[in-house]
Amino acid sequence: METPAQYFSFALSPNGHDLAFSRVAKDGTTDLWVRDLARGSESRLAVGAYDAQWSPDGARLVYTAAEGGPPPRLFIKDVAGAHGPSELGKSPVPNFATGWSGDGRYIVSTRIGTTTGSDVWLQRMPNGDAERLPFNTPFNETDGKLSTDSRWIAYVTDGSGDDDVWIASFPAGETRRQVSTRGGKSPQWGANEREI
Template sequence: MATSCSNSSTGPDPDPGATTGALKVDITTTGSGTDDDGYEVVLEDQSVSVETNGSATFDDLDEGTYNITINGLGSGCSVDGENPISAQITAGETTNANFEVICEQFSAEGIIAFSQTVDQQLEIFTVKPDGTELQQLTNFSLQDQYPVISPDGKKIVFSRQDKDSPTVDNDIWVMNIDGSNAIKLTDNTVDDKRPSWSPDGSQIVFESGKNSFSIYVMDADGSNQTQLTDDEGQDHSASWSADNKIAFVSDRQGDSSADIYQMDADGSNAAILISAESDNGINLSNPAWSPDGSQIVYQGFASGGSPRIFLADAEGSNIQMIEPDGNNNDARQPSWSPDGNYITFLELANSENSDAIWIIEPDGLNAIRLTDNEANRLGFPRWGIEAN
């Protein structure tokens, strides 16, 4: 396992006149999986690429304590022990540090739908959870976004800004999983966005409004549209749980932030599930229930100002921030894998990288980047099953 370093000398006896020391980092990889492209070993502001069973040496280090981190872990790989670890450098000596990495065979199933810009317009795409079989499903010339795969894996419901609409508002549409047979479900001359399927696929919940949004529900064919919330605040980002609860986001408290609420499927018994505060995240959004309904993930702004992913029990307790083991400064719009073993999320571009879809384990380990396209903007990844 990875352990903190103790000073040990290799090679000739220490030079009593030396003013700097060295660090040798050894990596051993075991398990049924592989990580073909190796890892990155980071020592303060230095980094070195290392093979899966290899080593890196850092010379001319001033005496003192240094932090060592291993990054670039592939699918199913994790460090057995602490990461980062610390090393005490002594002048004239070489300090040894060891990491043990365990790689298990990656076996995430299903398919991820998301939006990506094409010629500056958002279109719907799908990709396998290993990053393969990227497919463009729409080519509409305006905005297609918020795709959600149906519980049976056969359809995708999404929001479309209709080029033929005189008000250019968003409507809810549905199409086959291959992008064919797109059908408009709403035509309300207001913005209808962020749809979510009921657990049995018979209904769709969504947000609707012009200046103030409320939560609505309708049958899967667009009929029987019914308003569930009616508040002066903004109610949006609804998500349906396996036990027939609906989580949504609202700023109805009037405190310039947004909390996560929960209500019954008929709109009754609405109450705060998670309050926006420093430990829970600020200005909460994008809640998503785990497949078994026992947990919920959501987006919140951390105390440092960056959007992060938070995980809580279904009752809103035991809240913890998920910190990916890569160098991700921004994490938002989470969604669960169908088996509940992984979470996909979006990382928006900063000055050093591009928009990207990632997957990660709920404990924050094994962050894997699925997309690598610097030219386009991405958004709203949602994981679903593949139809038989």
């Protein structure tokens, strides 16, 4: 009896025409696929890849993979396949893509450090210069998502003992507000920037 495929890490393109997703293959590897929603056709974009995030113009995807060996790092690939993947910066620790700014200038990720736990980081485009964002605490911060105008960043922290969604002003993080009070994960911004 054949086991059904496992799908996860879905990301809808900005124009709503394509869906990026990860699928676990029969051999246990996770591959990144893109599905044309109108035609129903699928193409494999990368082997051993997951956590894809679309560029604002829908032409590229940033994703996480361990190409060339661990740890998992960030790669960018042209969706049309004209260019091979390029590594975004160099991270000595696992680095997972979580968002791309609306103006295309920043990629947000979660890095898992050996002494700091999980923290939200920012990679500046096009060279991938990285910085740890100032709102990080000794607790775990993950799932950073920038608002479309890049004035706010939503993220998850476990500082209270449970995962909760917070927002912080971007990039300095001086203003911080708790959004969820009884747990929360995977924040997504609404179209008008007033909803999460």
